[in-house]
Amino acid sequence: MTSATPTLPPFSASKYIKEIGRGVNGARALPREDAQVLFDAMLAGRVSDIELGAVLMAYRIKGEAPHELAGMLEAAHGHCAPLAAPPDKPVVVIPSYNGARKQPNLVPLLALLLAREGVPTLVHGSREFDGRVTSMQLFEALGVPLCATPQAAQDQLRAVANPLAVLPIDVLSPALSRLLDKRPIIGLRNSSHTIVKMLQPVGSHTPAEALRLYSYTHPEYRETLTDYFSHEPANVLLARGTEGEVVADARRSSRIDWLHDGHQRTMVDPASGSIGEVPELPPGTDVGQTAAWIRKVLDGDVPVPAPIATQVATIQDCLKQATRVAWASPV
Template sequence: MTSASRAPFPAAKYIKEIGRGVNGARALPREDAQALFDAMLAGRVSDLELGAVLLAYRIKGEAPHELAGMLDAAHDHCAPLAAPADKPVVVIPSYNGARKQPNLVPLLAMLLARDGVPTLVHGIREFPGRVTSMALFEALGVPLCATAQSAETQLGAASNPLAALPIDVLSPALSQLLDKRAIIGLRNSAHTVVKMLQPVGGHSPAEALRLYSYTHPEYRETLTEYFSHEPANVMLARGTEGEVVADARRSSRIDWLHDGHQRTMVDPVGGSVADVPELPQGTDIAETAAWIRKVLDGAEPVPAPVATQVAAIKECLAQATRVTWASPL
């Protein structure tokens, strides 16, 4: 890295735009949002200015075009991760963990990989008070990738192509920005952007199908609008405690957004599913891992909503070969 690229980045003119409060703040042009976020990831923004930027965006919120610029910058700070030659990768972000219900992200990923679908799960190792997917993968005997190259090897495996990649390996810069939560007590823009990553190959829609979840129904409309105006190959669904895996207790809508189009792959069903499996009580790692092993071995049934989600993902992958990917609208 050159000395020029490490030079302090003057952020005041950007803070002046985004820091005027809820009613007075203005969104930055996409190019400026990209430049600012790149400087933040490169450690070129002073602590005082960085705190101001993080809080300003927390109050204002990111406009869709600002998120697009931030995502461009984030991709530049990810370790290179070559795409498998013949199959797109399913990319699963996992950053919330489980508070009350068992974390079934590893089950979803392992079901896909068992069927030969290259599956990349990226996320945090630890989250105080919650059970992360990375902790569960270790309990299940799935080694965490220590390098991007080891993730490439796992994704290209002839059988069980599964890679569990901690964010501090994929992008130390993003990981450091996520860690600011412990200092200021609030999430920041990095928590949104990291879930939008398509870290495989050249970051194109043809190389990976991203899973993305929302918590509040109104946010689905915002995300739909965003992904309709950006190159996308995304499955959007209401998640479970912020994770992308389907809720084992009820079926919800799953949409596929690609090339400016939207298709509902799974229609929502009111109420609980007819036959809810006996899930582990709470979030205990050992109990959840043991239950997941039973499901994978056939001793327990796959929860119907998760099985439906797996089928929808595989259908999208099958149809993706007939999609012509376009530039942004």
């Protein structure tokens, strides 16, 4: 006779819903500690379906305050599979949760270019999303296997050649994956869609262990993110991405800011508008054509789009500067 798996006690969210569920004008932000406790309970499956739906809708209407995001992120890290950091190099962490609608999803190209240069690179994301072409689908089309376990991801990040780990979110954090899966039920995104892109799942989740890539679609959101990452422990490259993905738009140059140790530094401040030579890109909705085009770029038959080449160089520059600072710091 086997013993039953113990279940966690239910968690009452009513007192939190009273604060966050009063509408646009009446809702109040939770203290950071309360946001962490609530999100932890949600991830642990301790909140009833009715209360969970109420919390998700309340935050959809109210929005998350920066300190609430910090508490939620801390809770989310507690529900991620532990990934040991490589011993000598920080990891570049690339979230990929939007996929391609019109423009091709070139996240795999960015990751493969970095790994080819010996940069440990972790891509985490959804296998499928709204019928769009996801990075996971493209990696498989390119012959890059998805990591089936956290241990496999650790081993890939420590590889001497091409240290690239591609980790689906349902392997990295089944708890976060379950919250992401609420979207088709409710019909709207929820807080987990924001938090999952902010994850630093490597080691002890410190800025020294990983450089995270983060993107925005609206200029005003850049200011919000800059404020957030300036007040939280961060090592983040922030740039305008492509349809919600963190890869640079191949058709135009983009500003890139480095946020670390409470400082902001603009690494790339280009002229506005399109680049001189806009590359001929494959249709974004075709997995096969996008994968074939990426292969041509990797083989040198098609040049790397200038904005993506700049993004790769900027990432390498930040990693080198961070390493020099780490070596120069007193023990």
